[in-house]
Amino acid sequence: MVPLKLAIVGSGPAGFYTASRLLEKVPNAVVDMYEALPVPFGLSRFGVAPDHPEVKNCQDKFVQVAEAPHFRFVGNVCIGRDLTLKSLKDNYNSVVFAYGSSQDRLLNVPGEELPGVFSAREFVGWYNGVPELRALNPPLQDAEDVVIVGNGNVALDVARILLADPTRLKSTDIGEHAYDVLRKSKVKNVRIVGRRGLLQSAFTNKEIRELINEPGTMMKPLADVYINHYKPFVPFLERPIKRLVQIVEKARTNSNDQIAKANQGQGSLPSKQWSLEYLLSPQRFYASSSNPNILSSTLFEVNTLLQKDIKSPSVCRGTGETKSFKTELAFRSIGYKSLPLPGSAELGIPFDEQSGRIPNELGRIAGVPGFYVSGWVKNGPTGVIAKTMWDAFEVAETVLEDLYSHKLDTSSKPGYEGVLPEIKSQPVSWTDWLKIDQEETSRGAAQGKPRAKFTSVNDMLSVL
Structure with missing residues (x-):
């Protein structure tokens, strides 16, 4: 044959x-x-x-x-x-x-083209060393407040990397260029925003649990308005979704306890905090008047979720009411x-x-x-x-x-x-790749990390 x-x-x-x-x-x-x-x-x-x-x-x-x-x-x-x-x-x-x-799916809202709005896909590629994204360099040193539009696992990855103590990442294979930028980051507050409710979140339980447990950070208590939307359905939820509710509610209880103790002078709250926001659709990003590289705020329309019972599809509709968040950087994470x-x-x-x-x-x-x-x-x-x-x-x-x-x-x-x-x-060839691989791992070993990736094609080819 x-x-x-x-x-x-x-x-x-x-x-x-x-x-x-x-x-x-x-x-x-x-x-x-x-x-x-x-x-x-x-x-x-x-x-x-x-x-x-x-x-x-x-x-x-x-x-x-x-x-x-x-x-x-x-x-x-x-x-x-x-x-x-x-x-x-x-x-x-x-x-x-x-x-x-x-390629990213776009939000198609005014201001999306502003320098302070980034693609989550590109951000992930940037810190992972994709050659064509090497120069992305988001101005994290100028931003305290970040909004992530979308709530899949990629959105949670972006939030975790933004909030993590950079020294924890130093021993990973993160690009050195990205580590240097993250080390100077001023990001303290991250909002992860979804169009629908908690039960429709796209992230997995494993990812949300990991973000909740990120050292040196605190999840802000989930707002009552979001809880009221899902409460009637809890007894009828399938096990993985019910587990998600339990994870988020346990984090809410722990955060409320932390806040109560801090208010009583028993310790202080972590300087880095994040929240899950729901029932919001972005309408516009506004540029900063003082810094051309960042934003000033993001305007959202408040949604309502119509659902007769747990077996019926949920219908998301805008209410005409708006809500604004202070935002210096925004990340679009609604799919590719x-x-x-x-x-x-x-x-x-x-x-x-x-x-x-x-x-x-x-x-x-x-x-x-x-x-x-x-x-x-x-x-x-x-x-x-x-x-x-x-x-x-x-x-x-x-x-x-x-x-x-x-x-x-x-x-x-x-x-x-x-x-x-x-x-x-x-x-x-594969033999050529093994030479690149050996050089990356050797460079990484010298820095106490699994590998130090080349972030330009020319540097990769120069090994051969």
């Missing part, structure tokens, strides 16, 4: 887990993985908070995949810029898109969306602009034989790495189903040798 040649675009968890299952099920298959950066692992390198090293354990599995005899890593090759999508189509039996989501690769339309590959993903059926791109999609570009930016793994396995099974039902072109294809003359950049 002629070896099946497959190209995977993207080297994050979706790409590696798809490759893992394909190599396991089709031992003579050849899998070439294309990555725009010289370094692999995607969001597990650039999207996981530096104080969550355990989440990056998945990389051990990815290393095993990369060491398989029929796997090739092709880094520093951006599809659509350094190599055309048509070239992949012509030289491989199958192509799997696993390149994730690289993918972008189509250059050359996609010419090959007939559909793209849903509204959802920001490629329409598919179990990973199969309709009307384009041999093309598949995995991960966030398939489903949208939801789910933890374990969910991505199972989804990637499902996509691999779809490829296998098409292979065994003779829907795939199984003729002999040149694969990497066919595209190599067309690549306009310096490809980075």
